[in-house]
Amino acid sequence: MATLELSHLFVRYRQDAAINAVHDANFSLSPGESLGIVGESGSGKSTLAMTVMGLLEAKTTVTGSIRLDGTELTTMTERQRDGYRWRRIAIAFQNSLDVLNPVMTVGAQIAEAITRHMALDRESADERARQLFNMVGLEAKWLQAYPHELSGGMRQKALIAMSLSCKPEILIADEPTMALDSESKAEIIDLLKRLQSERGFSMIAISHELQVVSALTSRILVMYTGNVVEVGPTRAVLEDPLHPYTRGLTYASPSIHPFRDMWGIPGEIVITEETQCPFYSRCTQRIPACLHQHPALETIRPDRQVACLRGGIVTLLTGVALNKTYRTAGGAIRACDQCDIAIRAGEVVALIGQSGSGKTTLAQMLCGITRPDTGTAVFDGRTILGNSETRRTGGVQMVFQDPLSATNEALSIEQIVREPLDILRSDTMAQRTAKVRSALQQVQLPHDDLFLRRKGHTLSGGQRQRVAIARALVMEPRLMIADEISSMLDPSTAANILRLLKGLQNLLGFSMLYITHDIALARKIADTAYVMHKGRLVEHGPASRVLTSPNSEEAKRLLRKLGLDSSYGR
Amino acid sequence: MNTRTFHTCAFLEKFSTYGKIGIAIIIILICLAGYSLFAGNDMHMIPSGESLERPSIAHWLGTDDLGIDILAQIGHGATVSMSVGFASAILAGVGGSVIGIFAGYFGGTADKIVTALCDIMSAIPQLPLMIVLGAFFGSSTANIIMVIAMISWVGPARTARAKVLSMRNETFIVAAHSYGAGFAHLAYRHLIPGIMPIMLVSVIRIVSHAIVAEAGLSFLGLGDPLSKSWGVILNRSLNFPGIYFTDFWKWWILSPLVALMLLVVAIAFIGRDVERIVDTKR
Numbered sequence: 001m002a003t004l005e006l007s008h009l010f011v012r013y014r015q016d017a018a019i020n021a022v023h024d025a026n027f028s029l030s031p032g033e034s035l036g037i038v039g040e041s042g043s044g045k046s047t048l049a050m051t052v053m054g055l056l057e058a059k060t061t062v063t064g065s066i067r068l069d070g071t072e073l074t075t076m077t078e079r080q081r082d083g084y085r086w087r088r089i090a091i092a093f094q095n096s097l098d099v100l101n102p103v104m105t106v107g108a109q110i111a112e113a114i115t116r117h118m119a120l121d122r123e124s125a126d127e128r129a130r131q132l133f134n135m136v137g138l139e140a141k142w143l144q145a146y147p148h149e150l151s152g153g154m155r156q157k158a159l160i161a162m163s164l165s166c167k168p169e170i171l172i173a174d175e176p177t178m179a180l181d182s183e184s185k186a187e188i189i190d191l192l193k194r195l196q197s198e199r200g201f202s203m204i205a206i207s208h209e210l211q212v213v214s215a216l217t218s219r220i221l222v223m224y225t226g227n228v229v230e231v232g233p234t235r236a237v238l239e240d241p242l243h244p245y246t247r248g249l250t251y252a253s254p255s256i257h258p259f260r261d262m263w264g265i266p267g268e269i270v271i272t273e274e275t276q277c278p279f280y281s282r283c284t285q286r287i288p289a290c291l292h293q294h295p296a297l298e299t300i301r302p303d304r305q306v307a308c309l310r311g312g313i314v315t316l317l318t319g320v321a322l323n324k325t326y327r328t329a330g331g332a333i334r335a336c337d338q339c340d341i342a343i344r345a346g347e348v349v350a351l352i353g354q355s356g357s358g359k360t361t362l363a364q365m366l367c368g369i370t371r372p373d374t375g376t377a378v379f380d381g382r383t384i385l386g387n388s389e390t391r392r393t394g395g396v397q398m399v400f401q402d403p404l405s406a407t408n409e410a411l412s413i414e415q416i417v418r419e420p421l422d423i424l425r426s427d428t429m430a431q432r433t434a435k436v437r438s439a440l441q442q443v444q445l446p447h448d449d450l451f452l453r454r455k456g457h458t459l460s461g462g463q464r465q466r467v468a469i470a471r472a473l474v475m476e477p478r479l480m481i482a483d484e485i486s487s488m489l490d491p492s493t494a495a496n497i498l499r500l501l502k503g504l505q506n507l508l509g510f511s512m513l514y515i516t517h518d519i520a521l522a523r524k525i526a527d528t529a530y531v532m533h534k535g536r537l538v539e540h541g542p543a544s545r546v547l548t549s550p551n552s553e554e555a556k557r558l559l560r561k562l563g564l565d566s567s568y569g570r
Numbered sequence: 571m572n573t574r575t576f577h578t579c580a581f582l583e584k585f586s587t588y589g590k591i592g593i594a595i596i597i598i599l600i601c602l603a604g605y606s607l608f609a610g611n612d613m614h615m616i617p618s619g620e621s622l623e624r625p626s627i628a629h630w631l632g633t634d635d636l637g638i639d640i641l642a643q644i645g646h647g648a649t650v651s652m653s654v655g656f657a658s659a660i661l662a663g664v665g666g667s668v669i670g671i672f673a674g675y676f677g678g679t680a681d682k683i684v685t686a687l688c689d690i691m692s693a694i695p696q697l698p699l700m701i702v703l704g705a706f707f708g709s710s711t712a713n714i715i716m717v718i719a720m721i722s723w724v725g726p727a728r729t730a731r732a733k734v735l736s737m738r739n740e741t742f743i744v745a746a747h748s749y750g751a752g753f754a755h756l757a758y759r760h761l762i763p764g765i766m767p768i769m770l771v772s773v774i775r776i777v778s779h780a781i782v783a784e785a786g787l788s789f790l791g792l793g794d795p796l797s798k799s800w801g802v803i804l805n806r807s808l809n810f811p812g813i814y815f816t817d818f819w820k821w822w823i824l825s826p827l828v829a830l831m832l833l834v835v836a837i838a839f840i841g842r843d844v845e846r847i848v849d850t851k852r
Contacts, residue, residue: 369748391750398748406741408760419759420749471745 002069002088002169004029004052004202009064011044011051011226019271021047023226023278025064026297029170034196034203036213036234038249039223040265045206046094047226049172052204053091054081068170086117090168094175095156100147107133107143110162117166132161136191153184157191164195171196172204177212189215211255214238222246225269225278228297232304239542242304242312244346245279251527257544259523263506277309284346284509285314316479316511317343317366317396322375324361335361336372337535343479343511343528348502350526350543351515352558358535359515360401363481366513367396379479390475391424397477399501401484403465409457413440416456417471439470442504462493469501473508480505481513486521498525519558523547531555585843592839595832599648606645613642614798622818632821634803635810640821643798644829650799651833654711655781658718662780663773666723670730671761675738675753684727691724700783704792711794714787718780726772733765767848774841778834785830800826 011022022044029035037045050056052066054073066073068088073081093099100109110132111125120128130140136157147155156176163171173192177185189212196203205216213220213234220237222230222245230243238256241247248265250256267282277283277290287310295307306312324336335358343349353359364370366377368384377384379396389395400406407416414436421432433452440447443466456464465485472480482501486494502525505512516522522529526543533554539546550556585593606614617637618629625632631640673684700721707713737743737760746756787793788801795802807813807822 367748369744387748387750390748398745400741400745402741406745408740408742408764410763411759415759419746419751422759423746423749423751423755475749 002202003031004089004170005065005067006052007065007067009048009051009066010062011047011056012061013057014059018273019225020274021060021226022051023274023294024296025228027221027228027231029202029204031169032196032200032202033219034205034217036217036220037204037206037223038208038210038213038220040249041208042225042269043223044226045208045223046174048223049091049174049204049206052172053085053089054078055085055091086113086163086166086168088168089170089172090163090166091172091174092156092159092163092176095152095159095178095180097147097155099159100155102147105144105146106150106158110143110158110165113162114165128165129161132165133158135164135195136161137187151184152180153187156180156184156188160188160191160195164199164201167199169201170204171201172206173216174206175208176205177207177209185212192216210238210249210253214256222249225271227278227307229279229307230305231297236304242300242306243279243308244284244313245282247313247346247527248282259547260526260543261502261524263502266507266509284511285310285316313347314345315342316345317341317377317379317513319362319366319377320375322362322365322377323373324358324365324370325373326361334358334535336365339375339532339535339537341366341530341537341540343513345478345511346509347527348505348512348514348525350522350529350547351513351532352517352519352522352529352547352555353532354517354558357532359517359532360483361535362532363398363483363513363515367398367481369398391420393424393426393476394478395475396479396481397472397475398481398483399465399468399472399485402488403461403468403485404488406468407456407464407471409455411456412453413445413456413459413467414452416467417474420471420475435474436470439473440467442473443467443470444500445470460493462489462497465489465497466500469497469504473504477510479511479513481515483515484517487516517558519547531558584847585840588839589843592836592843595836596840599652599829599833599836602645603648603652606642607649613639614646618642622816622822624817625821631825632818634806634822640803640825643803644800644825646798647800647803647826648829648833650711650794650797651781651784651830654715654718654784654799655777655833655837658715658722658780658784659773659776661715661719662722662776663726663769665719666726666728667730667762667765667769669723670727670732671734671757671765673727674731674734675756675761681731684731688724688728691721696721697786700787701790701792704787709792709794711797714784714793717787718783722776722780725776726769729768729772730765733768734761737761737764770848771841771845774837774844778837778841781830781833781837785826800830 005028007026009022009025010020012020025048037048039045051062056062062074068084073084100106107126107129110129111122114120114125114128115122129143133140133143138154138157142150142154150158176192177188180188193216205213207213217234220232220234221228222243224245230237230241230246237246238250241250245265252262252264254262265282270281271278275292275294277293277295280286280290283290290309293309295309297305297307299305300311319339319341322336322339326333326335339362351359351362361370365372367390368386368388379389390397414433417436417439418432421427421435437447445451445463445466459467486497489497514522514525523543528540529543529546530540531538531546531550531552531554538554539550539552546555550559615638618639619633619637621633621635621637623629623633629639629641631644633639669684673681700717703717703720704714707717743756743760746760784799785801788799789805791805793799793802803826804823813819813823
């Protein structure tokens with residue numbers, strides 16, 4: 001069995017194109033291994049496959065090396081290459097009608113491939129085609145069918161049969177389940193797994209569907225605009241992605257996050273030159289340096305590689321051993337007891353607990369409104385002291401529970417939203433007003449002069465809460481702390497506010513600490529969840545686990561109560 | 571210009587009938603005061619008729635024992651009464667507010683001192699205190715304003731302190747703090763606009779209180795003897811021997827009394843309406 005090695009592989013479609021279709025790909029495939037390649041459409045997955053196969057258009061420039069068992073493939077002549085194609089490396093093409101010749105029967109096309117590459121006569125080739133069909137679970141009668149007479153699933157099986165016709169050592173499956181229904185999908189996945197264990201070939205599975213790749217492969221390679229941005233064991237990468245792009249892909253996949261609302265990666269691909277980070281335009285944690293350096297794939301954990309100047313998703317805020325005790329006439333109340341919390345860039349963290357469990361105290365310590373007795377909170381490398389992070393742009397902002405108290409109703413909308421900028425005194429008045437308008441636009445409120453002049457008390461609770469969010473947005477926060485912001489609103493208004501805030505979070509890329517007692521709601525938006533009980537953080541982890549099958553008693557009890565709530569609702 | 575007129579009308583529309591009557595009375599008194607101030611004939615000091623004349627075309631409210639026109643004296647007294655009333659009320663209102671805001675915002679020792687001072691001031695009976703202070707500072711209009719302000723600041727101070735204390739816990743103040751707002755910003759943007767409406771009401775209350783207090787002091791002989799305030803007129807008339815044996819009291823005593831009552835009632839009417847208008851909660 002063979003080992004495939006790619007090093008410093010660059011592919012550029014036309015000499016004058018500014019951007020490489022594949023940029024500095026380095027990876028190897030050991031015998032019997034299965035490797036997944038994922039990425040959005042246009043990320044260079046298929047180009048990579050075609051480059052390995054040597055099936056690119058003539059005008060394409062390929063530099064770097066592709067070695068099969070030490071033999072360099074890129075420098076071979078077309079004739080030499082032909083000896084490798086199909087016999088040692090085969091591809092199951094993307095399933096579509098035009099892959100197969102419409103005027104030849106499927107059987108004839110498979111037999112043609114066999115006679116061409118294996119020097120068999122026509123009769124034994126036909127026999128072999130029958131065996132292959134049997135192997136992929138298709139009846140032999142379909143050999144006489146024309147491509148358009150087969151269903152999508154059957155055509156995919158025929159393509160797999162065709163690719164395996166010359167007993168290759170490496171199989172590249174390009175989008176093997178594209179446009180299939182879920183039953184056919186499962187069938188194809190099972191088929192590929194069975195064939196691999198029977199025949200022992202190594203496999204590269206290319207797909208934009210994460211669940212397909214996760215079912216088929218043990219290692220995964222994440223591609224973005226021709227760049228490999230993350231490599232690692234499939235399970236680990238999908239459960240704990242290190243690159244913001246990988247995380248965005250998992251967030252967009254309902255099979256990985258079943259309860260959470262789906263949100264795609266916002267923004268457009270903007271790459272002006274190859275010396276910048278390709279993901280810059282859509283990244284939630286970009287810094288100016290990202291515009292001037294193209295990050296290389298680096299090992300940052302055993303077995304995990306990521307191409308990010310910041311070393312993968314950064315932790316924005318950490319609270320270490322936070323303690324707070326309130327002394328009252330009735331004795332001391334430990335509102336927060338040795339609380340450790342970490343919030344990463346671009347992440348939505350839900351802090352869940354009953355009323356009086358210390359959630360708000362913890363949140364206020366994290367933004368500096370309340371001073372912890374002991375312990376520290378660090379934001380972006382700086383220790384939080386009082387309002388040190390809330391009074392700067394790009395820092396922490398809090399949205400409060402009661403919208404009526406959070407904004408001064410006697411002021412005009414403009415004065416309310418502009419207040420942080422007035423205190424900051426950073427811009428001219430015209431610039432401040434412009435920022436106010438754009439923030440109001442972002443929270444979907446009117447932003448004309450008439451509305452700016454209206455007094456706060458003329459607005460409804462939901463509108464007031466949106467004004468409060470706009471006030472936080474003018475400070476361009478990198479972390480938004482939202483303290484039960486929907487608890488005082490009616491269900492419809494609350495839903496609108498939450499979707500709005502989550503949408504803004506997704507679009508603007510800030511992190512969010514969302515404090516709530518409502519598990520059902522947390523499931524909809526949270527990526528990570530912390531459960532708080534009597535001042536202690538009793539459990540934390542990925543929201544998909546903590547909010548469905550928690551380990552701690554307190555979290556289980558919250559879940560049971562949720563069941564009670566919904567049975568009342570019915 | 572049109573919109574301005576419209577706004578003024580709209581503002582007037584907010585007043586009740588009583589409020590409008592109050593405004594009318596004040597305007598009439600101001601006109602009277604203005605006339606006596608700018609006529610320049612010193613009618614309130616120089617005799618212009620026989621002594622103790624009855625009301626007539628020449629002297630609408632008659633004359634006093636020296637033959638000085640009483641209407642002219644009432645007009646001049648209106649100047650004194652109203653300026654003392656408004657000046658001391660504004661002094662007490664502004665001073666009290668500042669003290670109250672500081673006490674409420676900074677709390678701690680400052681708050682304790684102010685609260686103790688307020689308690690002491692309200693425990694001492696006001697009239698004796700006023701008499702003592704009036705006698706101590708001597709009789710002049712400026713001193714009377716000072717004295718009245720010194721005993722009247724307690725109300726505004728307490729109101730301002732209470733309002734600031736309750737506003738301090740509002741989330742918008744917490745939020746403003748988190749943006750780095752200092753005392754100056756908070757006072758300018760939130761605290762002063764917040765106490766303005768209730769302060770207006772309490773200042774209006776002090777106005778009528780101050781007018782009566784000034785009349786009282788003058789009546790007791792602690793007023794400025796050179797001015798013809800309503801209290802001084804009353805003082806002179808009541809001290810005229812045998813005033814009740816004649817008809818003189820009908821114009822000499824009643825005139826300043828009625829003027830005083832009209833002004834106080836007018837201010838009360840306006841105060842009641844202002845209280846209703848500034849209350850945004852309704």
